[in-house]
Amino acid sequence: MASLVIYLAVGITFYWIIKFMIYEEVESRLVVEKRDFETYVRANDTWSNNSYFVENKIEVQPVFGRFKNETVFTDTLISNRYEESPDPFRQLTFYTLIGGSPYRVAIRKSMIQSYKLIEAISAAMIAFLGLLLVSTFLFHRSLSGKLWQPFYDSLARIKDFDWTKNKPLETVRSEITEFNELGDVMEKMASKMQHDYRSLREFTENASHEIQTPLALINARVEQFIQSKDLGESHTYWIEEIYHAARRMSRLNQGLLLLAKIENQQFTEQENVDLSALVLNKLKDFEDIIQHKEIKVCIDEQGSFRKIMSPALGEILVTNLINNAIRHNYTGGELRISTNKDHIEVSNTGAALKSDPERLFERFKKESTGAESLGLGLAIVKQICDSCELHISYQYQEPMHVIKVAK
Amino acid sequence: MKILVVEDEKGLAESITDYLSREGFICEVANTFWQADEKISLYQYDCTIVDLTLPDGDGFDIIQTLKKIAATTGIIIISARNTLEDKIKGLEIGSDDYMTKPFHLSELNARVKSLIRRRHFGGNNDMIWKEITVQLAARKVFIRDTETMLSRKEYDLLLYFLSNIDVALTKESIAEHLWGDNMDSADSLDMVYSHIKNLRRKIVEKGGKDYIQSIYGIGYKFTAS
Incomplete structure (x- = not known):
């Protein structure tokens, strides 16, 4: 674009320069002829106004008293005697005295040749410049295509790079030092990413082990301790507290590790999971508690909601949704499940939300202050939805809390 | 009834053996992979409780060896790893049960007993x-x-x-x-x-x-x- 502008500017400037130079040349010749004319008039004191030729035409006209002491160059068109077409002329007009009376003298020179010259030169110039422009453009394109080829190849490989796999990133080697350096840096970064990913993975597993083992020990010791015969009431109270805290911590730890694993995309297995069937199936596991809380279950099944995802995550998703709907339900409440091929809706009766519904899916957002609730259930649901590209939303449709999972 | 407890956390191993001994089992403990390896090649057990993560080896390897030399031994895995893959692998190579830490000793006890019942009487008694x-x-x-x-x-x-x-x-x-x-x-x-x-x-x-x-x-x- 810029080169096109420059090209035009250069072309126009060039044209003006040539034109200016040709005018200069013509005008200097006109001035010389004027001097010749004056010398001739001074010597002969007369002028026969009958020169026939168009070229070097000198026109002398008497002016009666309207003598102006000026010398002017003008452009004029004079019709061609044979072709009836106007030809361009450059004309020098001045006033002089011939035989004592004033005359206006016009000396003309045809510009027709000069114009042709200008045109020819300009055309040649424009053609050559244009050719140059096009060829530079093509040259640059092929050159940069060739130069950048290794770059684009490497870029494609970087795009395809998967840090969860063990395959290292290999960029394309070329003769360009900068690209090789870039490639080295990218390779280093990639291997660092893979390494970090692996160590994070190992960390989540090790952390689980390291924390669960002492917790298992606490649990076991407490269980041993309660077997002793002579426990007072205050003892059992303390023991119960310790036992509860340890169990809670263990569940928290498991919940957080699960979140981390989902975040790290450690559930790589993919299957076409029928979530609707899974919900109905899982509901059976909750039969007892549903009966116990006298919850009325309504199922509206209009087609199955399928999604390609990890079956393990699908199960966790469904379990957490049902668990949530039962946990926050009241005795004699209602649990409604409606599914079709686009969404699953799990709705339950329950006390209105005290906190901001927007923050319902955040970690540790607990509605009840009850120690039993960890505040991780819905955060896990949300995380699973995010990682599986499912859309989750919450709505309160009096008196039901509706959680909808859609594609 | 003899039980081998393979667990590197000494306190936990002690708790398990104490608890199971009260129930009338004879318990032995292996704290490392090599101890466990040695014991299973020398003695016969009715049931083995195996932790998967050991400082000097993998619990899965013990199970595989055990399956080769004493196929009738019941095996219960106790592990902090609770991934589905581990559970499936454990069952595939021949263990009978998988418990995730932390677990209840009473639950472990119930499972050991049920396992031994199944092994010895085919669940028909x-x-x-x-x-x-x-x-x-x-x-x-x-x-x-x-x-x-x-x-x-x-x-x-x-x-x-x-x-x-x-x-x-x-x-x-x-x-x-x-x-x-x-x-x-x-x-x-x-x-x-x-x-x-x-x-x-x-x-x-x-x-x-x-x-x-x-x-x-x-x-x-x-x-x-």
Whole structure:
């Protein structure tokens, strides 16, 4: 674009320069002829106004008293005697005295040749410049295509790079030092990413082990301790507290590790999971508690909601949704499940939300202050939805809390 | 009945052996992979409890060796790893059960017993305690030779108690035994209470004694005293 502008500017400037130079040349010749004319008039004191030729035409006209002491160059068109077409002329007009009376003298020179010259030169110039422009453009394109080829190849490989796999990133080697350096840096970064990913993975597993083992020990010791015969009431109270805290911590730890694993995309297995069937199936596991809380279950099944995802995550998703709907339900409440091929809706009766519904899916957002609730259930649901590209939303449709999972 | 406990955490290994010894098992402990390897090649055990993560080796390797030299040994994995892959792998290479840490000792005890029953009697024997007889194969319960109809959960509960006679069981361990660990809520403890009430009633109705003792703040104990 810029080169096109420059090209035009250069072309126009060039044209003006040539034109200016040709005018200069013509005008200097006109001035010389004027001097010749004056010398001739001074010597002969007369002028026969009958020169026939168009070229070097000198026109002398008497002016009666309207003598102006000026010398002017003008452009004029004079019709061609044979072709009836106007030809361009450059004309020098001045006033002089011939035989004592004033005359206006016009000396003309045809510009027709000069114009042709200008045109020819300009055309040649424009053609050559244009050719140059096009060829530079093509040259640059092929050159940069060739130069950048290794770059684009490497870029494609970087795009395809998967840090969860063990395959290292290999960029394309070329003769360009900068690209090789870039490639080295990218390779280093990639291997660092893979390494970090692996160590994070190992960390989540090790952390689980390291924390669960002492917790298992606490649990076991407490269980041993309660077997002793002579426990007072205050003892059992303390023991119960310790036992509860340890169990809670263990569940928290498991919940957080699960979140981390989902975040790290450690559930790589993919299957076409029928979530609707899974919900109905899982509901059976909750039969007892549903009966116990006298919850009325309504199922509206209009087609199955399928999604390609990890079956393990699908199960966790469904379990957490049902668990949530039962946990926050009241005795004699209602649990409604409606599914079709686009969404699953799990709705339950329950006390209105005290906190901001927007923050319902955040970690540790607990509605009840009850120690039993960890505040991780819905955060896990949300995380699973995010990682599986499912859309989750919450709505309160009096008196039901509706959680909808859609594609 | 001899049991080998392969667990690197010494305290936990001690707890397990103490608990199982009270139940009449003879327990041995291996704290490292090589100890375990040595023991299983020298002695025979009825049941082996294996931790997967050991400082000098992988519990899976022990199970594989064990399967080669003593195929009849029952194997229970105890691990902090709770991924589905580990569980599936464990079962594939021949273990009988998989428990995720932390677990209840009473639950481990119940599973060891049920495993040994399965191994030795093919699950066809009866469990008899005082006037209570449980026909395991038919899932039937008789009190003083008259059948009492128990619901599925009540039957599970009774079996859990019978596996843990004279042991204080926490409400939580009972709830987890009956419903698994995704049922953690105050409601499940209420449900334990109502199931225990029903079980107690059904045993007493048929002329059995009330063996279920509640322990304040903790849970219940099935005991004759």
